[in-house]
Amino acid sequence: MSKSESRNRTALLPSIRCYPEEKEIIATKAKASGLSVGAYMLRSGLGRRIESKCDTEMIMELRRLGGLQKHLFNEGRGNVSEVFSKEYSEVLVAIKKAIISIDLGIDGLAAERDKA
Numbered sequence: 001m002s003k004s005e006s007r008n009r010t011a012l013l014p015s016i017r018c019y020p021e022e023k024e025i026i027a028t029k030a031k032a033s034g035l036s037v038g039a040y041m042l043r044s045g046l047g048r049r050i051e052s053k054c055d056t057e058m059i060m061e062l063r064r065l066g067g068l069q070k071h072l073f074n075e076g077r078g079n080v081s082e083v084f085s086k087e088y089s090e091v092l093v094a095i096k097k098a099i100i101s102i103d104l105g106i107d108g109l110a111a112e113r114d115k116a
Helices: 020-033 037-045 054-075 082-104 106-115
Strands: none
Touching (some): 020 037, 054 082
16 A cells, blocks of 8 residues: 555445344443444454453453462462362462463353363
C-alpha cells in the first residue's frame, strides 16, 4: 500500500438475526475482550485471535498462587504425610494447566479436556 492510497472500511455487513440470549453472550464476550460488538464479530468471523483483557491479570494471579502453593509444598516436605504432599503437587499441576489453557485460549482448553 503506497502512502497516497488510503484504506477505509466503507463496506457494511448485513445485520444478523439471533436470540436475545445469544446477543447477550456475544456482547459479554466483546466487553471482556475490550472490543465493540462489531469489532468482535469481525475478528471472530475472520478467524483472528481475540485476547481477553483479564488474561494477563488472571495469569499473574495464578502464578502468584502457584508460588504460594510451591512454598507450602517445600515447607511441608518432611512434616507432611504423602497424602498431603500428593495433593499439593496435584494443585500445582492444575494451576500450571490453567495457565497454559488461558495462554492457548478457549480452543486450547477444549483440546486439553479432549486429551484427558
